[in-house]
Amino acid sequence: MTDEIYETPSTTPNFRTELAAQLAELVPEAIADGKVDVEKLKELLDDDVADGVERFGLFWPGKKRAMRAAQEPTTATLKPDFENSKDWDTTKNVFIEGDNLEVLKILQKHYHAKIKMIYIDPPYNTGKDFVYPDNYKEGLDTYLEWTRQVNEEGKKLSTNADTEGRYHSNWLNMMYPRLKLARNLLTEDGVIFLSIDENEVGHLRQMLDEVFGESNFVAQLAVLNNPRGRAQDKHFATNHEYVLVYSKRELPSGALSIAKPREQLEAEYPYEDERGMYRTLGLRNSHREFGRFNRPNLYYPLYVDSDGQVYTEESADRTEVFPIWNDGFEGCWTWGRPKATAESESLVGRVAGGRMQIFVKEYAEGARRKLKSLLSEKEHTTDSGQRAFNDLFGGTGKIFQAPKSPFLLADFVEAGTGEGDIVLDFFAGSGSTAHAAWLAQLRDGGARRWIAIQLPEPTPAGSVARDAGFETIADISRERLRRAGEAVSADLAAEQSLDSGFRAFVLTDTNFSKWKVSSDVDRNQLEQHLFDLRESSSADDASTDDLLTEILLKQGYSLTERIAPVDVAGLNLRSVGDGIVLAYLNEHVKPTLEQLRAVVDEDPARLIVLEDAFQGDDQLKTNLAQLCKSKGIELWTA
Structure with a gap:
């Protein structure tokens, strides 16, 4: 690179190098001869350094290797898949087929600190569903070899059976680098929701404490996903699972609230005018320790006409009202005369308790509620998710088993995001999260963008999905999103529009031959590579x-x-x-x-x-x- 010409980098960011650079900026004394002096760093931190022998945290075989997997740059890229896209030229949504570890690295350059919310429903490590191909030395090559095997021979990875010697470690090694990379993508006020069951909830929470920081734990929610319970369970019929919630930084109280549903608003806000639904609160101070005797400036007359409109000016056709209690106590208003004059349209007068009284209109606009820690509504269940999926496919057999309820995820999306925010799901499955982002817009009018990543895991031979023409889970997800976009668009108000499209991409090796060779390639391969570069x-x-x-x-x-x-x-x-x-x-x-x-x-x-x-x-x-x-x-x- 010269002063006039910039060369495109061949790989994604090298996080180890970047971390060292940040340390050099922050603590220059800890850098010696271009390298980090760990002992000097310990000396500078002194009492803040943990004891080297007795340490608190989650440890397992392969953890250091898993951390290196997150830090290792990749030359991989994404190939546009125009044929499987919808509304390519106009959409801001993205669907990516590929191994999410490699894809998360690719996203680091542009999407660093730009994702407002992440939701994932990873494999639960039940012994039947562990399909992610991780090989820390070969990286992308392992994934590409696996996908070629799937296409040519129909091979599928073996599951992570509980008879394996490192059953939990295998799962942790899969999750750890992905979560490290995911955190980098979150905005400073971003949040992540993770579904999990009892098999790994304890380990996952400890891992998240380490990756996000224990102080950024937000909640551990319980979801009633199967009201009938699993009869095959050994001791108790399990009918719930968990959702762990963490933030990038500590969130203010109420940050994850959602709009109240229409039926609740109608019950709580029984009146309506041209501005919207409202309820009324008394303008007279409800505490008798305040009154004309000590708040004389808040004791003054207001005037109400036959329509209930309130004024501060007297008129022959208006009823005079003072803040007097039924027993004659002279109270006071909560507003001063200048505010009552300026905001008189927010006041209404009506007879209550046998006398004319003044009330303040409190509008439903912006009314919010907090999600409960036990999510037990019918629309939160797996049955609801299955019905929502089947409805899109004409009620045919179970093309996809037990999809997450998009209505449950819409609660999370609505709570964690707003207009223009980006939602990411890197275990996309059938596409419930992207569907949920559209449903959230249906609720509050806020258009979100989404990125969905799904491994092209093959559907089982002879399954309903395979017989319906879906070779992989990614195929199912894309088709579900085409249909969901049309369905939600049909439900939108006439003045609203939905970005119901998505750009499809496929993970692949770099298109540039000069970037493909690693540093440990043998001499003969290097010579052949240099010969190839003479051509292109x-x-x-x-x-x-x-x-x-x-x-x-x-x-x-x-x-x-x-x-x-x-x-x-x-x-x-x-x-x-x-x-x-x-x-x-x-x-x-x-x-x-x-x-x-x-x-x-x-x-x-x-x-x-x-x-x-x-x-x-x-x-x-x-x-x-x-x-x-x-x-x-x-x-x-x-």
């Missing part, structure tokens, strides 16, 4: 959109940028964000200096040119760099 540094089957998506991700752009093809001086480019970025990614057609001059004259903030497009012409590259510098344009290569 990008994959032959990579489209312009594939290359652009990877470059934008690694430069820190979102997955929903507006992208359009444009022609400038005979060059086919891609415009990002209405021309903020222009990209030329055709390695087969070398541009002339005059063509590049025309591109620079379009005055983008950033210009991206594929390195191979210069075809070894360093002079052309240097001239372009000077043109960009003269116009204040960032020039990036890849």
Whole structure:
């Protein structure tokens, strides 16, 4: 990288390096010869350092390796899947098919501290549902090999049976790096909800205490998910599970409240005017220790006309009212005369207790309620979730078993987010969380954006899902979201609109050959790799959109940028964000200096040119760099 040309990074952020840099900024004394001096750091922290022998926390075999898995950068990228998308050009929602560990790393660059809420329903470690392919050395290769096996031979990973020697450790090693990465994505006031049952709830809570901080524990909710109970259980018929809630930082009281349902509002707010439903509270101070004797400025007459409208000015057709109790005690108002004059439209007069009294209108607008720690409504159950799913698929057999209730998750989404916020689910399953984000908009009018990540876990051969044409769980999820978007759109008020689409992506290896080789490759492989690079540094089957998506991700752009093809001086480019970025990614057609001059004259903030497009012409590259510098344009290569 020179002062004039920026090179697109080949990997996601290296968190170990970034952490060391943060320490160097915060505690420069602890850095010696470019490395962190751990002993010096302990010396500086002194009494705040935990005893090295007796430590409190959750420990298990493989924990250090799991932490390294979260910190290890990846060259992986996402490939646009136009065929499986809906409303690609306009939607702000994203569905990603792939291993969530790799995808969470890919999201770090742009979505760091941008996700307001995360909900996940991970495998519960029952001995039957552990399917995530983790190999800490090979990373993406393991995932790609697994998906090829699925496509070609129909193979499926073995479950995490409780007869395994490290049954709990295997599950913890799967969860730990994902939660570490997930926390990075949350906004400072962000929150995470995690469903879990009794198999791992204790371990998960300890892990979350470590990852998020014990002080950021919000709640452990109990959900009545199966009112009948599981008859096959050994001692008790279990009919509930848990939802653990943690925040990125400590939240203020009431931060996770939700709007009261219409039927409750109608009961509590029995009156209505052009502004909306309201209830009335007495304007007269209800405490007799305050009255005309010690609050004379709050003792004054108000006047009510035949329609109940309140005034501070006297008139022949208006009834005079003082804050007098039924026994004659001269009380006082809670408002002074200036406020009563300015806000008289919020006052109403009517006869109560045999005499005219003045009341303040309290509107239902903004009325909130806290969720209960025991969620036992019928719409919260698994049966409700199954019905909601089956209704979308015409009531056919169980294509997906026991999906989470989208109405339960809509409570969480409504509590944890608002207009314009992003919701993430990286164990998407059938897509209940994304469905819930739409339902939340149906309730409060706030349009959320969502990102859903799902492993392409194959459906069982001979299952209802496979017979219906769904090869993987990801296939089911995408189809559910197409149908749910249409269903919710139909229920919206005429003046509202729903972003019922989504951009689909698939996890894949980098499109750039020069980024694929690791540092421990053997000599023969390296020689072959260098030979291959003579031909091209990008994959032959990579489209312009594939290359652009990877470059934008690694430069820190979102997955929903507006992208359009444009022609400038005979060059086919891609415009990002209405021309903020222009990209030329055709390695087969070398541009002339005059063509590049025309591109620079379009005055983008950033210009991206594929390195191979210069075809070894360093002079052309240097001239372009000077043109960009003269116009204040960032020039990036890849």
